């Protein structure tokens with residue numbers, strides 16, 4: 001059985017000039033030891049420094065050429081690019097697609113969800129909004145509202161260009177346009193915490209020996225850390241939860257369904273212990289987007305649940321209490337139907353999985 005987890009593919013969408021490239025540059029320079037694969041329309045605006053620091057120049061960078069990504073590339077072409085990026089030799093941890101400012105994000109999401117390559121998985125849709133141009137963009141491009149409705153995370157960028165009252169007004173409008181519970185993050189020059197989108201590996205985890213490039217990037221991180229990165233981190237809170245008891249799949253899904261909008265990200269793994277579903281379920285939530293990836297436990301690895309929750313203005317003790325209430329003392333008695341809620345958010349069973357471990361047909365797709 002293949003224990004390598006599929007690489008999440010995050011789509012960065014937003015109207016022309018909203019700040020997608022700026023945000024992508026920020027992610028590239030604050031990625032820690034994480035290796036980011038990038039798919040963009042053109043490299044013109046990606047800072048060469050960021051690319052060099054990220055060690056992404058060369059084969060793992062893929063340009064789709066000019067024009068609108070969705071229109072210019074059909075599904076099979078995108079699949080080929082993703083396959084190239086996902087080749088084990090690149091050791092890519094996350095792929096970010098910067099959709100052209102004119103792209104229909106739904107189309108991109110559809111292509112990714114339909115992608116049959118087991119090496120990648122759809123990882124959520126981030127919609128970047130220009131605070132200063134919000135009204136003008138909506139008036140000229142009514143499809144903006146539709147794009148907001150399908151976003152998993154909304155980034156209100158260019159907050160430096162509006163005053164507090166204007167920002168509050170736009171935030172209220174965005175909350176009404178986005179699906180209920182969609183988190184909204186404010187940003188100045190795209191400076192969001194990269195942890196909202198992917199796990200940042202520490203340098204030591206990915207490198208045996210630091211190369212010159214790594215040292216350069218590390219120095220850059222520390223230098224910058226005093227300003228942007230540290231600032232971004234300071235505005236978020238994170239809470240950790242761990243238990244050796246199994247979690248009730250029904251209660252955990254209920255917890256996730258009711259998660260507050262300020263809870264931007266959840267990552268970790270869960271042990272449900274339900275007969276036929278003894279795998280380790282990796283959980284990954286970005287905003288409203290939710291995904292479970294079942295996989296094998298390591299040899300001798302204790303069965304347990306470990307989660308990190310990241311958000312702003314979240315009630316840490318309340319969340320931990322709610323997670324404690326999800327614990328299940330006797331998971332062996334649960335029927336397979338108790339897993340349906342979880343399996344709705346899991347990918348199709350992998351072919352190599354032993355028959356007795358293969359999940360039943362889930363009653364829905366993997367989209368949250």
Ligand SMILES: Nc1nc2c(ncn2[C@@H]2O[C@H](COP(=O)(O)OP(=O)(O)OP(=O)(O)O)[C@@H](O)[C@H]2O)c(=O)[nH]1
Nearest residue numbers: 015016017018019020021022101157158188189190
């Ligand atoms: N004042 C201000 N300017 C910003 C901010 N974010 C980005 N910009 C500027 O806005 C312009 C457009 O930003 P980009 O990151 O290129 O936007 P984009 O969405 O990638 O643009 P397209 O590729 O044309 O769709 C650039 O001049 C940025 O420097 C911000 O938060 N505040």
